[in-house]
Amino acid sequence: MFDVAIIGAGIIGGMTARELSRYQLKTVILEKCHDVAMGTTKANSAIVHAGFDAEPGTLKARLNVQGSEEMEQICQDLGVKYQRNGSLVIAYREEDLPMVQVLYERGLQNGVKNLAVLNQEELLALEPSLSDQALGALYAPTGAIVCPYELNIASVGNAMDNGTELMLDYQVTGIEVQEDGFLITGTGEPVKARFIVNAAGVYSDKIAEMVGDHSFTITPRKGQYMLLDHDCVGTIRHTLFNVPSKMGKGILVSPTVDNNLLLGPTAENQEDREDVSTTQEGLNMVQQNALKVVPKVNLRGVITAFAGLRAVGSTGDYILTSPVKGFWNAGGVESPGLSSAPAIASYLVEHMAEQGLVLEPKPDYNPYREALHAFNNMTIEEKNQVIRENPLYGHIVCRCETISEGEIVDAIHQNPPARDLDGVKRRTRAGMGRCQGGFCGPMVTEILAREWNIPLEEVTKFGGASYLNVGKTREVKDHE
Ligand SMILES: Cc1cc2nc3c(=O)[nH]c(=O)nc-3n(C[C@H](O)[C@H](O)[C@H](O)COP(=O)(O)OP(=O)(O)OC[C@H]3O[C@@H](n4cnc5c(N)ncnc54)[C@H](O)[C@@H]3O)c2cc1C
Incomplete structure (x- = not known):
């Protein structure tokens, strides 16, 4: 019998496993794929959002700011690349300028530090590669970038180093609620656990249904990207956003921690939970919007294109609920889910403790992990x-x-x-x-x-x- 079974080895499953591995608990991660970081965590914008975007008072707002504040130390402990490059939300039309102010006020309410509204002159001085059509921007110096799958692999790896079990190629197909916990069935031996964390990304509503919870649904929303080679980054330092719409944060241009340039994503609702294909239409849109931001970007430097699926929940906020004692949903974890992951993990563990999970610290817990890229960074x-x-x-x-x-x-x-x-x-x-x-x-x-x-x-x-x-x-x- 496991104390906790986590369904899904994305960043939420990984961070939760790492948090649990501090304690004397028997934890298992069940993952349907052949590896970890195969879902949404594999393909996103890789931004540690500062936290000005979400509506004040929501879990998204609170956990984003908390996660973003914790991220640098976590990356350091796990040997994961992290760069606090700062982000800019840019207005190109007069009518977008009020939204910059709205985001500024929202950020202040959410507790984001050091935000500033820049005029055109200040903006172009900070980021000279921008189009001179840029009129002003919100500047968030606490915005950062990471490599999401590196962080995911490192968090699962660190949890495993501290005793967590990982079962790959294990697709959960059924859950029976029993008196002393849950019986999980799937494409491996049945697993018994006293607690379950449902971190199944775009399938989190389907897992919830297995315990009779029909309180939310997930809509996959595709985001397509283009990735450019190292020599295309030029002088671009910050993550460059357009003013957001109700479908998301719009198309951004951002350097990556590995010194590539990322353009995207689109925002396209779809029914299919697996289809991560790119389309000519989608990539054209990425291209056109990116050129508006940085007109001199060298599109001949594109080395690959890819897409990811946001798990858009029907409630508009993260769904961190317990429909049955001992069963915890981490559903609807769309952006800024990567940034919020450490805080979501602590939230879930604290709430499981309130339901009787005993958190006895492990004396030999090791929070550190050698960097995957240690050799490359040597003299x-x-x-x-x-x-x-x-x-x-x-x-x-x-x-x-x-x-x-x-x-x-x-x-x-x-x-x-x-x-x-x-x-x-x-x-x-x-x-x-x-x-x-x-x-x-x-x-x-x-x-x-x-x-x-x-x-x-x-x-x-x-x-x-x-x-x-x-x-x-x-x-x-x-x-x-
Ligand atoms: C286009 C796009 C851009 C984004 N940009 C950002 C950003 O810049 N910053 C940010 O903070 N966030 C961003 N996000 C959001 C962020 O990527 C997600 O919030 C985060 O990756 C969600 O992680 P997860 O662990 O919940 O899901 P996933 O990474 O999808 O993990 C879920 C796992 O569950 C497994 N699984 C599913 N069903 C089963 C089953 N039945 N049995 C066993 N395993 C199962 C899957 O295989 C998968 O590995 C973006 C998302 C997208 C799509």
Whole structure:
């Protein structure tokens, strides 16, 4: 019997697991995919929002500001990249200027520190790459950027280092409410737990229905992006937003912590909870809007396009509710869910304690984790020393991002281990560069086969039947 079962290994499941791992509890994470960070947390704007956007008095507003304040320390502890680059919400039309003031007032009410309203001159002095059509902006110096999947992997990894169990390829299909807890059934052995956290993202309403809770629904809202290569960032330092609409924060332009430039997202409601395809129409819209913000952006530097799904809840706020004692929903966690994740995790753990979860601190709890990119950040002398001890670090596999075999092998053996090509990519950045894995993909596949001791044909791109090789050329030909 587990004390807590968390359904979903996104940032909410990961942060909640990490928070619980401080205590003497038996916790398991059940995740339907082949890896962690495979849902919304994989594909978003990567902004740690300052907290001026949400309506004062909502959970979104409170937990965003709290999460944003905690994020820098958490990233430091987990060895995750974090940059406080500040954000600007820019007005391009006279009629948008009142909204800048509204956001400023809202931010003050929400407790966001150091906000300022800038006029055109101040704005262009701060961010010279902007179009001179920009009339003024809200400046939030506490806005920041992170790598969302790196943070997700690190939070689950740290929870695992502290004793949390992770069951992958486990899709929850049923929950029976019992006298002493819950019986969870799915695509693995049944699991018994006294408490459940429903952190299933766009499926959180479906999981809630399994315990008879029909109080909310989720609408997936797609956001499409374009990612540009390192040399396109130019002088852009801040995250640049347009004044928001009721569909969201609009199309932004932002540097990433890995020194790429991100453009997007669109906001398109859909029924399908899996469809993360991009469309020409969507990408055209991203392009046109981005050009309005930074007219000189080099669109020839686009290296990939992708989309993510917001889990838009029917209540308009985060749905952190307990319809049955011991069962907690973390539903409707749309933006700023990444920024709020540490605060949502504390909120859930505190409320579970009120329902009888005993929080006895673990004496040997370790909040720290070695950075996934430690080798890359070393000085040349330090690198040489590491290479002398382990020559695999001297073998560069990904030339675009300069990633060595040593780092790939580390990622395969760390918690949670990289089990497929995309898993290596998210952990090390091998395959994230201009050639998108065209050069290093086959080598990473061989390393995966060797380290997992499986035939090459069994290595996948992202689990399931996404095999990368079907056999040796001659054998396949002879078979035909
Ligand atoms: C376009 C876009 C832009 C965004 N930008 C930002 C931003 O800049 N800043 C910010 O703070 N937030 C942003 N967000 C919001 C943020 O990404 C989300 O709030 C956050 O990632 C939600 O995390 P989660 O853990 O709830 O969901 P997910 O990451 O989706 O995790 C849910 C997990 O549950 C698993 N699961 C589902 N069903 C089952 C089942 N039956 N059994 C087992 N496992 C299951 C899924 O496989 C998945 O891994 C953005 C979102 C989008 C889509």
